[in-house]
Amino acid sequence: MSDLQIALGAIGILVVGGVYVFNSWQERKLRRRLEQAFGGNRDDVLLNSKPAVEEHLEPQSPRIEPRLGGEADGETLADAAWQSPAPTGDVEIADAADSLIEFVADIELPVAAADAALRELQSQLATLGKPLRMLGWDAAAQTWYLLNRNANGDCTRLQVALQLVNRTGPVLAPQLSGFCDAVQAWAVRHRATVQIDDPTEALEAARALDTLCGEMDVAIGMNVVAPEGATFPGEQIAAAASAAGLQLAEDGLFYCRNADGEMLFSMENHESGLFTAGGFAALETSGLTLLLDVPRVAAGEAALDEMARISNELAVALGGFVVDDNRVPLQAASLARIKTQLRGINEAMTAHKIPAGSLRAQRLFA
Numbered sequence: 159m160s161d162l163q164i165a166l167g168a169i170g171i172l173v174v175g176g177v178y179v180f181n182s183w184q185e186r187k188l189r190r191r192l193e194q195a196f197g198g199n200r201d202d203v204l205l206n207s208k209p210a211v212e213e214h215l216e217p218q219s220p221r222i223e224p225r226l227g228g229e230a231d232g233e234t235l236a237d238a239a240w241q242s243p244a245p246t247g248d249v250e251i252a253d254a255a256d257s258l259i260e261f262v263a264d265i266e267l268p269v270a271a272a273d274a275a276l277r278e279l280q281s282q283l284a285t286l287g288k289p290l291r292m293l294g295w296d297a298a299a300q301t302w303y304l305l306n307r308n309a310n311g312d313c314t315r316l317q318v319a320l321q322l323v324n325r326t327g328p329v330l331a332p333q334l335s336g337f338c339d340a341v342q343a344w345a346v347r348h349r350a351t352v353q354i355d356d357p358t359e360a361l362e363a364a365r366a367l368d369t370l371c372g373e374m375d376v377a378i379g380m381n382v383v384a385p386e387g388a389t390f391p392g393e394q395i396a397a398a399a400s401a402a403g404l405q406l407a408e409d410g411l412f413y414c415r416n417a418d419g420e421m422l423f424s425m426e427n428h429e430s431g432l433f434t435a436g437g438f439a440a441l442e443t444s445g446l447t448l449l450l451d452v453p454r455v456a457a458g459e460a461a462l463d464e465m466a467r468i469s470n471e472l473a474v475a476l477g478g479f480v481v482d483d484n485r486v487p488l489q490a491a492s493l494a495r496i497k498t499q500l501r502g503i504n505e506a507m508t509a510h511k512i513p514a515g516s517l518r519a520q521r522l523f524a
Contacts, residue, residue: 253302255293258511259367259522260319261334263341263354267314271348276311279318282340286333289321289521323371324524328364331357371522374507376452378462378496380469380488381428382478383445390476392441395433398475399425402468406433414461414468420515422461423450446472453507453523456515458500466493 255262276292283290292305295315305311320337322329334357345352384390396406404412404425410432412425427433428445448465455461466488469480480488504514512519 253293253304255291255302255317255319256518256521257355259323259518260291260321261329261337261355261357261360261364262320263318263337263352265316265318265341265345265350265352267316267348267350270312270314271316271350273311275344275348276305276316277307279340279344280305280307282344283318283320283337286320286336287326288329288333289324289524291317291319291321293317293319321521322360322364323368323522325375328368329360331361334360367522370510371453371512374453374503374512375523376500376503378450378452378465378500379483380448380465381445381481381483381485382448382469382472382476383428383481383485384443384476384478388477389442389444390446390478392433392438392443394476395441395443395446396438398472401475402471404468406435410434414464416457420456421451422455422457423448423465425449445478451523452500452503453512453514453519456513458504458514459497462493462497462500 280290280292283292293302293316294305294311294313295301295317296303296313297315302317305316318337318341320329320333338354338357341352341354344350399406399412402414404414406412410426412433414422414425416422425446425448427443428447429443431441431443433441448469450458450461450465452458466480469488472478473480482488482492507514507519512522
């Protein structure tokens with residue numbers, strides 16, 4: 159081999175090595191940019207057998223879908239809820255802080271705090287990202303009352319309550335730490351004494367309560383769909399919904415309410431887009447979806463019957479069909495099985511001192 163060939167071979171090796179090094183550098187650079195953009199390392203769900211679970215993702219509500227055939231294999235959500243340990247705590251109290259679902263600070267003041275001081279504490283705590291209530295003690299009436307931003311806080315006893323769980327998930331350690339720091343600093347400034355729950359125990363209670371709520375967080379859906387290739391005109395939808403007693407709300411959904419104004423179920427566009435009072439003339443859709451939010455409705459079985467009745471009424475008025483999410487027609491046997499599951503979930507919620515539709519349930523499932 160001549161010197162020229164050796165030299166050319168060496169140059170070729172250097173070029174290939176340089177390209178490899180450059181590509182590796184570019185790959186590392188791109189990876190760092192992706193990690194900065196998306197918050198750290200992400201497992202490839204196509205390559206790994208078990209995808210990583212994001213700790214703070216909003217929990218998704220499972221749905222009991224109307225379906226035909228025999229009973230599903232395995233335990234139902236209601237069975238799982240029954241097997242969970244029942245949380246301790248008193249039954250819900252409308253006025254006082256709820257120790258079952260709230261992290262509570264009790265504050266004693268030497269003199270009544272001024273309204274400005276109360277608003278200062280409310281503003282500091284409002285940034286924590288969880289529902290929060292401030293209550294004042296009415297010595298004359300011997301009861302607690304809610305202090306909003308306009309309330310007169312002429313009292314020397316306060317309760318500040320941070321909710322442990324809602325549909326965004328359980329409270330986190332930084333949120334509890336921020337709560338404790340803000341309350342204690344405010345108490346020092348106003349020469350108050352404060353007694354706060356144990357944050358470690360509260361975190362454990364929040365995780366257990368969030369797991370329990372996840373087992374009970376169920377929505378029942380029914381769909382009114384147009385025949386294949388057809389659509390429902392918006393103006394006909396509005397007329398049929400009004401005739402069925404549904405009311406359009408500002409959030410773009412129709413609602414069915416009972417005589418007391420309590421929401422039983424909602425109706426939304428099966429396709430993307432919301433309903434608006436001025437948009438029905440230009441609207442066409444292939445279907446409607448009716449949803450019963452099980453934990454938030456007290457009379458769940460009656461609401462389910464009413465939702466099925468109105469679904470059929472809408473289908474007749476619009477010339478459509480009532481089906482599940484697999485476009486399987488809804489039949490009486492399917493509805494009966496769903497009602498049995500619904501009854502089990504409601505019984506489980508009551509056993510865990512979170513009756514469906516109660517104030518406690520409304521707070522947790524919000």
